[in-house]
Each structure stands twice: as structure tokens, then as C-alpha cells.
Amino acid sequence: MTDVLDRQQTETHFATVGTRPIRPDGVDKVTGRAAFGADFVMPGMIWGRILRSPYAHARILGIDTRKALALPGVKAVVTGADFPDLASEIIEGGEAASNSRDMAVNVIARDKALYEGHAVAAVAAISPAIAEAALELIEVSYEPLAHVIDVEAAMAPDAPLLHSHIFTEGLEERPKLPSNIARKHQFVRGDVDAALAAAEVRVEGRYTTKAVHQGYIEPHACVASMSEDGQGHVWCSSQGHFMVRSYCAKVLGVEISNIKVTPAEIGGGFGGKTTIYLEPIALALSRIADAPVKLVMTRDEVFRATGPTSGGVIEVKLGAKKDGTITAAEVELKFQAGAFPGSPVGTACMTALACYDIPNFRIVGWDVVTNSPKTAAYRAPGAPISAFGVECALDELAQKLGMDPVDLRDKNGARDGVKAAYGPTFQNIAFLDTLARIRQHPNYHVPLKANQGRGVAAGFWFNVGGESTGAVRVSDDGTLTVATGNPDIGGSRAGMAMMAAEVFGVPVDNVRVTVPDTQSIGYSMLTGGSRTTFAVGMAVVRASEKVVADLKKRAAGIWQVAEDQVAWKNGEAICLDPAKADAKPLTLKGLAAQSGRTGGPIQAEVSLNAQGAGPGFAVHSCDVEVDPETGHVTVLRYTAAQDVGRAIHPSYVEGQLQGGAAQGVGWALNEEYIFDAEGRMENAGFLDYRVPVASDLPMIDTVLIETAPNPRHPFGAKGVGEAPIVPPLAAVANAVSAAIGVRMTDLPLSPPKIRAALDAKKA
Amino acid sequence: MAQFNYVAPSSVDEAISALASAPTARVLAGGTDLIVQMKAGRVRPATVVDVKRVPGAVGIQKAADGGYVIGAATSGAVLGEHATLPRDWPGVVEAANLIGSTQVQGRASLGGNLCNASPAADSVPGLIAARAVCVIVGPAGRREAPVETIQVSPGRTSLQPGEFVLEFRLPPRPKRASDAYLRLIPRTEMDIAVVGAGVSLALGDDGKIAEAHVSLGAVAPTSLLVGPAGAALVGGKLDEASLAALDAAARAACNPIDDKRGTIDYRTKIAGVLARRVATIAYARAEAR
Amino acid sequence: MKLHVSTTVNGDAAEFLTDPGTTLLDALRDELGLTGSKEGCGSGDCGACSVIVDGRLVCSCLMLAAEAEGKRIETIEGLARHGELHPIQQKFLEHAALQCGFCTPGLIVASKALLDANPDPTEEEARYWLAGNLCRCTGYDKVIRAVLDAAAELRQERRVA
């Protein structure tokens, strides 16, 4: 159960913020009305399918589409040759920058297939069955090439080379030869070598993780129509329809103004829907077929062809004094990027030590291309992987020092005024409170039995702000419509309605929220980086304040008093002018009814670029029991505490903590990409890619820490969506290691690995 | 899915001729394996014969000898809800009820699970340990065969063209006899068995094990009836020595592969662990009857 | 060759023509326009397509449309009646038991089948019954609380009735 003590301790009281109303889009979602990507149909619509490479790495010598085109019912076939060749260029899609040429080649292969599942051609036909049959008639001649998927193998000088144009960035001098190492990142402070040498206690470890998928349940889907005048319209589920618009325009080489994107409901993303796969192909097929084209991925395609996050190697050295003061940390990270540069190793470096105040450190990260699907963002990109290594090493250090793992983190924990390892000085953070609340939680004091273990870990995420638009309209009955440019992935419409209701002083039921298409609302960066409630919420609050100011002005006009003689309270304008003692308050409804006479429709749209998102800190504790004969792990208890600034809708904040914890438990115990000797994925389905099911988990207890509201946000909100997936990998691994008395360093902690570790311990 | 003919015959003979009509014809019972394989293009039958309307294919009857006749296309959910079957053959029922989710239970059948011929089929070790017999119908008429003779290798069965399994026969269950099935999976549900073990045993009046049958799944190309493992239990009261002998016999019978679901070493060790645990459960159940 | 199928969907007679290879899920979504049932995997591993056929919970992606001949089918669209949400739907809203909402129709249909079969499930029984319904957003905590709360309310209603 979530404990809300902290909110009671804060003086500020809100009418709506902090309550738990039913979300405005809820009924549509429990009745099956909500329309997701694959639910949309258009008159005259036809169906597309995509042909994908069976090879992990192959040169494409030729593609013969004639037989497919000759099949009755086939309306269009496209290959890489139907798309423009783009120059290498960084484009700011609103999230982590991506390279437009790489994105275009990832959408559909040109001269080489770089991973199994890489799209090589696509068809559109009058029925799904004909489209499927047509795929088998496309003849592609491949020259298979040696492939490499393991990150360290890919870094070797003699490794099969994916791209001849990659020369490692970030080195002292540009290398003479191309390689698979796209970039070196480095973050240094103090003299780590001297500090390690002088340390009274040292720990050292090598940790490894496998590629894992976001695992959203809704496969990618879109309907696209490209008319003869070059106007394209896309209906799709994504984390940002403005992102889809700009990326499609890039890949197709058309003007942004020629593409309109209407957002569908999105069935989960977790970062995986922050880029495009199907949309430009559907548009290209539609342009040729003169009909709207629907493309829907199978689950198999989602696993083989959309972005997982990196598998990685994390090497950690820590040095400390006997009293537990950490004096030195050395971290080296090697990340699979997939087929193109851009693994999250940069943010993994920046977050690796962010929870702690460490005077001397060196963090080095390597971004390495491999013959696997191009990685996409996944919830706090990179942070869970580096935290896995660092938080396990801290656990080992605590054991060596004979210290409680929470106390060790508390002694070295980040607090206001501490210079973060990634540069800036922290302010308004509540990491120490978060640790304290885990230490106080009853779960942390339940006695453990044989074969049981307890693990603790911490995690950090920056949270971001960014360009956002919110519009507020007053209907003539006085009810409100709020519009934003951000797809609602987890209940953000509830937060938007609540923040607007708070400003207007009206019941939240009087507020409707909508997410219009790219032509009907101002530009907004995508829904990601835990930015929506913070940044888009700011835009909605500012727009609401503008409308309230307008309402006060109109009331002043009606009363014939100065504007400063009008106050706004509980949804109505109040006249302060003693000379007008008889002036009855003017309600929102009353003012709306007179809008025509007082200046016309009442509305405001605010676009801003939100800055100063407050960082989030999470601390999790996990209890497990291990079956010593089978190595099977049961999660007994799980507690997630987090510095959330202030929870707008506590239920959905708790939901973020619980969902992040569950994904992290899956990552720790069972989830992994398994490739065969040819580099083909062996478990591209939910049967053998094992995400947690309901019976795998206990209730996930949450503690929302609200002692450090974000001063930049009108109601103190911080981003909450990403931090909760950072600690679980290490929290679970620390618990398992404690239960079996062996340090487990290679994820996932599947039963065979644990049984093998136990056998090795006996021997 | 590739195109095919769908037929739902209402008699055994129609079903046989439909199956005989095309060499690639396949029987559809619950479809929880067949439809997945057809979607993936792994099988492309010209004809799909839905046998659920064939008399006898669905339902559970008590046989004259006190045993059971179970329609091969009867869903796992129906087995679990039967008035007496779960009491008399708890191992057979719990094995069938471990196949997939609640949703899959609504469709998946013993016949489909057996004839899909996966070495990891959960219900097969339970049936083999129970000494269940298949009633097979085909162009050559009706024949009976022990369950362990049906699977010949992964994906292949000993059924002849036009033949299909219509029913399973389970022997009558005396007092002080019971069975059990256990499997090891990485999660708690929804996985394919890494190892499965079924034990059926009967106690003599002296409380000693008079008869015992042990079957293992997912440790060889087909589910195994492990004679020496059963023999290790007979004559004892499940003391440490006989459990150790059972463990050793189970491991000795293993001929598994390394794959995405488990290693040779792991599967072999777990076969012994599960054999011991499942024998203990079956013994306790037998004593309680 | 198309097959003619006549069936009952949410109490109303429904007829459609289908290819033998069309699944019940595709028929519901494409022929009958009932898109509340979702396809998350197409292989029976996620439960987003859960429907109730002759009182039995099944994955509609693992059933041929042709097999529906003469069957009674209940989908998510049939749960709310006369402008009233089913108590399970109401509890999902009150407990915030959904985030993206894609798995929600399948979870609610599966929960209805659970409470029809077992009006008073334990937390463990609910978790195992619903193990075939993947949810990636919620970690299941609020889903299970909603289902158990709905069970209590339905038992109360029965007592009153």
C-alpha cells in the first residue's frame, strides 16, 4: 500500500491534484471502444506485408519483384530502390538525436541486410492472404556474410565489419581504419588510479546482460494514404505523431507540410515507439497503389525487427575507506547498438554513479554496432544496465565492510549541493529520504528463512522537459476541453484534466482531454523521457491561467470595474470592488454563455520549451526464495520507493513504479534475446521470450516521496516513468546472490545458471 | 495462413476418408498447436479435419471395468471439472491442466498434445505413467496401442495415413493407488516444460509400493517410460535409498539436448529431482486413498 | 471457397462468410467490426484476444472462425449492459488497473470467466487464472486488486438479489 504521509506533511493543499479520479479515457478502454493502431480502417483500404532478411548479415545482390507484381490482387511492391538515398545527418526528433540516413536504411535495406528481420521489400494487395502469398514470389538473391552479435567480439580488430564508414568518434585522434566501434564516451573527475591504489577496501566485478525488448503488447500498426497531389495522411500508434511526421518526411524526401499524422491510442511503448518502421513503407505503397494501405506487424516481426535495448558488459572497480566512504570508482561499459550506431551507452555512463558523491572516477562507454536489430529507447535508456553493475558492486562492498547496504548508500548518497557525476550540482532532490523510507518499510524487516535473500538497489533518471503545446477551450456551457500534442501512453490525460481543473477550480469531470492530429495542435516533442506530466502539464497549466486571466478581464468588463478588482476562486469570478457590493459572482458557465458579447470564443493555446525537469531517484528492495535443487526463483516481496516531486494522480504514479519494477524483474530473471549460430533469433515470441505473468509476481508495494517538489512545475511534479526500471536488475540479483551465497553477475538469472552456480559452490 | 479445406465430419468414417483424402491432411482438435504452426507456415495441410463433432471424440465415460474412456479431443478444462476423474487420476488431470493458459485449457486436448509429438508435451508422461491406451481408428479399422508407442520422434507419430486417435482408455483405479505429474519451467505458468515427470503407483496391503511406473518428458526425442525408475520404487516405502535409486535411474534414462530452454546437464539433474518429488506426491496421495 | 458461419455474438445472431484460414479473432475484428478483442501475439501467449465461447474462455486467435458455427460468443463489447458498466469494468477504472489499456479487454473478459467459475478467488487463484493475459504496464498489482474487489462486489450483489 502506498503511504501518503509526506503529502500530509506538506502545507500546500490542492482540491484536485493528489486525488484519484477516474481517467477521462477510461470507459473507452474498459469497453473495447478505444481505437488502437490496428483498429483503424478506411474505405478502399488494402493490406501490406513486409519481406524480411533471413540472414543476420548479407549483401543484397538483386531483388526480382516481377512474379509478385503479376499475382492478381497485388497493387504495389516496393524495395529500397524506391526510397531516396539520404546524406548522413543528425536529426533532432525531439528525443535522443538520430541519424537520418541510418533511420532510412533501417526502415528498408539497400545494399546490405544488417540483421535477421531487416526489411528488404514490401507488397500491398487487396487481401492479407494475397499480400502474404505475394511475399513468397519476391526473389531476393543474397550473398551471406560473416556476422557478429556479441559486443566484445564485434570490438575485435578482425570482427566482421558492418559499415565501412564508421571510424570511432571520441578518441584522441581519428582512427585510420573503420571498425564496429562507433563512439567512445568518457566522464572523468579527480585521479581515480591514485584513489583506487590508496583505497582501504576494494571490490571489482564484471557484469553482463543480454538484449531485452520493451515488450509492449500492441504490435506496431498503421494505415497510410498518399494522394496523387503528394499529400500523405498516417493513422498510427506511436509515442509522438510529430516525430512520425518529421521522420516520414525525411525518409521519403518530402516536405513536412505534406504529411499529416493522426494519433491512435497506443498499446504500450516504453521507448520502443519513439521511432518509425512501417509508416514510410505504407506511404510509399499507398502512393503506388492509389489506395490507403494498412501495415500491422506480427509479434515475430516486433521481436526480430524493432528496437530492443542493448546487451552489455559492465566492469566496475570501487575503492573505499573502512568507514564506508567511497573514494574511487572506475566503470567501463560496452553496449550493443544493433545494426546502426546509437546504443544508450552515453546515458548509461551519465547515470552510472549519479546517485552517489564520489570524488574520483573514470567512466568509459563504448557504442558498438552488431548484426542485431537497431536498439531503440527503452525506459531510462541505458541506466538499468550500468546500475546493474554498479549497484551489485556496492552490495559486495557493503558485505566486505560489514555494513547495511542502505547505510552504505546513505553515507555516500547524492543530496542538494552535491556535484553529480555527470556534471551539474544537484538541488531539490530527495534521494536520502527515499533510502530512509525503504529502511523504515516493514518489508525491510521481515525475517528471512533458509534459501531466502534480500536485495537493495538504487537508480537515477534525469527526466527531461522540452517543446510542448497545450490548448484549453471553454465550451459555451462552461465545460472545458484540453488538447495536447502528446499521445497518452499511461494515463496522462487524467493528469492534464486534473491540472486544468485545479487552475480553474472546477470539478475534473468538467474537463475533457483530447490529442489531436499534427495539423490541429502546436508542435510537441514525443511522449518519452518522463516529460509529459511535467512539460506538457506546464503548457496546459499556462494555457489554463491565460484563459482564467481572460475570464477575469471579461468579468471586469461586465461589472465595469478595473481588472485588478476581479478575483478568480472555485470556478467563478468574484468582484472585489466595494463600490459593487451587489455584484454576484460570475460562474464559468455564466461567463461562457456571454462569450459572444464579451469578445468571442474563450480559449488559449500555449507552446513552450520546458526546462529544469527535476531528476528522479528510486530505491527498491526485493526478497526472493531460491529452490536450491532447481535454481527456480520466487519473488516474495517487492518494495519501490521514489522521489516523485509531487504526485498529480497518485494511482498512476504508483502504477509507473509497479510497472517499471515488473519489467525490471523480467529483465533480471528470464528475458533475453537468444540467437542461434547463424544469428537468427530463436525466441521471437511471448512463449520463449518470457515476460512476467501475473503468477510470477507478488503485490508491488510503493512509497511516493513528496518531500522535494519540483520548483519548476506549478504543482511540483517530477517525471516518474523511467526511474523505476533502473534498480530492479541489481535489487533482484543482490537478493538472489544473498539467498544462494554466490555473487550472480550474468543476466538473466535463469534456473540453469543458478543451479550451475550452486553446483560449482559445492564442488 | 495458406489456403486449405476445412471439414467437420459427424462420423468416424467421414473423418477417416477426409483424412485419407490428402497426404497432408491434419486433425484439428483444440488447435492450440496446429493453428500456431499453420500461421507460421511450418505445416501447410491441404485439408483440416475438425474431429470435435465425431461421436466419442469429446466427452468422458466411465468404462464397464471401472476405468475411463476419454474422448481424445476433450479439452483440459473439461477433464479438470469432471466429478470423479481428478480424484481417480489426479496426475493425468494435473498434467493436462498444465498445458498453456486458462484460455488454452478451454481448447487443448490430450489427443492433440500427444499427436503434436513434442517431447515436452505435459500430458504425455502423465498418460504413460498411468498406462493409458489409445483407441485409434483408421482405414484398416480400429486398434489399440499404448500411449508410449505413438510418438516416434519430434513432430512424428506412428499413426498411419487416415488414422487418428479417437479415445484414451484409463484402467480402473483401486484404493491406495494414485499418480502425480510435475514439470520445471522458468516462470510459474505459460512455459514449455524444461523437464516433466509423471509417476503412477499402487500400494500393497503392507503399505509397500506394489506397482510403480515413471515417465519423463523433455529429456529425450520422445516422452519416456523409464522401467528401471519404476522398479527402483517397487517393494519399498519411498525410503531415502529407493528415492536415490529412482533419482539415478531417471538421470540414467535421459538423452536430452542443449537448447534455448535448458542444457543437457541441467535437464539431466532436474529429471532426478522431479522424479523424487513427484513420487513423493503420488505416494502421499495413494496413502490417503 | 468461402464458408458460411452463423453464430451468436453477445446475444445477437451473427452471420458471415469466411475463408477456412480466418481465425475467430479476424472474423470478429474484420467481418463483424468488433475490434475490442486485440491481437498481441497471434499464438495464444498474451490473452489480448480472449473471448468466451459457449461459456468457455478461449483465445480467439487460436480458433478458426469456421469452428464458431452454432456457438455462443461473448466479447468485451457485450459486458456493459443498458448503459451500465459491468462491475469488473468499473473496478478496473476505480483501481487504475490499466495504463495503455491494450491488454485490458482481454483481462476483463478473462476476469469475468474467472468470477463466473469462482466467485470468491484467492489472490493466488486470480493470479494463476490470469497468467495467460500479459500486461506490460501495470505489474498486475492493481489488476489483481480490481478483480478481487469486483468479486467481493458481485458476491454482495448476489446476496442482495
Add this chain to the structure above:
Amino acid sequence: MPHVLAMGGDVARFTGGASEFEVAALSVGAMIRELEQRWPGLGEYVERRMAIAIDGEIFQDADGAQFRHGSEVCLIPKIGGG
């Protein structure tokens, strides 16, 4: 004068090794122009690739953001997210 510290990224490549320096500029936009003047290419690099933390608060693409005298200005790689 605002004190600038660069963490990560390739700033030192432009400055001939320096990752800490003072600037006269009192806004992000002015700093970017100043850096471009002092180390050709650095201004554009910072504009495209770096976020700017002013006294602990992270700003991205915010030319108007103001510094105070003695502000801590930290250049860090731009941050995305999931």
C-alpha cells in the same frame, strides 16, 4: 564570470584539451556565439549535441536561458529517454 565545465562529449577536441573555462556571455545563445568565435566549430557542436545545466538545472535548446555572474554552466550530452 560564468564558469563553464564540459562533461562527456568532444568539447576538449575543439578547445585543445580544456574542459573548464570562463565565458563572458550571460545567456546560452551568447555563450554559443562566444564559443564559436573562440573555437570555430564548438558553438555549433554545443548547439547541436550538448545540453546545458545552469546552476544544476538542465536546459536543452534554450538560447534565451540566462546566466548569473559566477553561474555554474555545465555542458553535457543531450539527454533523450524512453
